[in-house]
Amino acid sequence: MRLSELSGKEIVNYKKAERLGVLGQTDLEIDESTGHINTLIIPNGKWFRVGRQTTSEIRVPWHYIRTIGTDMIILDVPED
Template sequence: MRLSELGGKEIVDVKRAERLGVLGHTDLEINETTGEIKSLIIPSLKWFGLKKEGAEIKVPWKHIKKIGTDMIIIDIPEEEEKKFE
């Protein structure tokens, strides 16, 4: 899959049934040596899309369970969920 094919897909947490963002409004952490994507960095948004200062969610690539035509499904283990609250 090409990076251009990922753009515009919604990122959804399957356990929380919550939309976290849209790929394209996120940053990617990439391993400079291998070129592999290590994680998605999703800015947290307030009402009307105004950013919270310094708030972001970092989702390791291993937690991505499915990439569909319209969305990316992530599943974060319970022990790591506290980082998102």
């Protein structure tokens, strides 16, 4: 699968029925030696007054991906 085919898909945690973001607004952590994707890095920003933005991120290991569908990427994230 090409990265361009993943772009624009909703990222959903199925256990919480929670939308985490859209791939394309996320970063990927890639192992330089193998070329494998290790982690999805999903920004979780909140806007405050005067245009300031504080940003945290959600890091999702690639092996948490349960299914990649036509419109969504479904994650199986263990509850901590």
